[in-house]
Amino acid sequence: MNRPARLNRTLLAGFGLLLIAAGAVPAAIRFHWLPALGADRPIVPGTALPPTWAWYVTATAGVVVALAGLRWLAAQLVRKPAGRTWHFESGTGTTDLATTTAVAPFIEEVRGYPGVRTATASLTGPADHPELLAVVSVEQDGDPAEIRDRIRDEGVSRLCQALDLDDLPTQVELRFTTAAGSRVA
Incomplete structure (x- = not known):
């Protein structure tokens, strides 16, 4: 941020x-x-x-x-926190997951929301207590309240489900652009 x-x-x-x-x-x-x-x-x-x-x-x-x-x-x-690699161990072996890989589907989903021009995000902290930091550029005709609600209700909840987390503290920074939307309705 x-x-x-x-x-x-x-x-x-x-x-x-x-x-x-x-x-x-x-x-x-x-x-x-x-x-x-x-x-x-x-x-x-x-x-x-x-x-x-x-x-x-x-x-x-x-x-x-x-x-x-x-x-x-x-x-x-320095624009955002450095990515980390989380190590998960089970009875059958070890799994390594880069936080940049874990957050990539979330970023793509948010970029697809109406009114979003660009989005970046990073997961920080350990695997058992991560935190999500997202920066979203909203187009001139975008609705920031709707985008924020969709991020919270859809994007973050899907990411929690994918990472098997009960809760994911999230900070979202909305930046507004002067450019008009480039999408065809």
């Missing part, structure tokens, strides 16, 4: 533009594109070098900012 994605992308774009501008100023000075700041003029007053500790603080701050930026960028790539 990627709720702050728009804010994160906006801030990343803003910081990126700021860093590009900060890198462009020395290049503009070097190639004489800014006549007010000539290449032969000092950027800051004075000719003395800063103390040695200032170089270390500046380098450390730069590394910390760079690592934080990389971590923030990497977090943008």
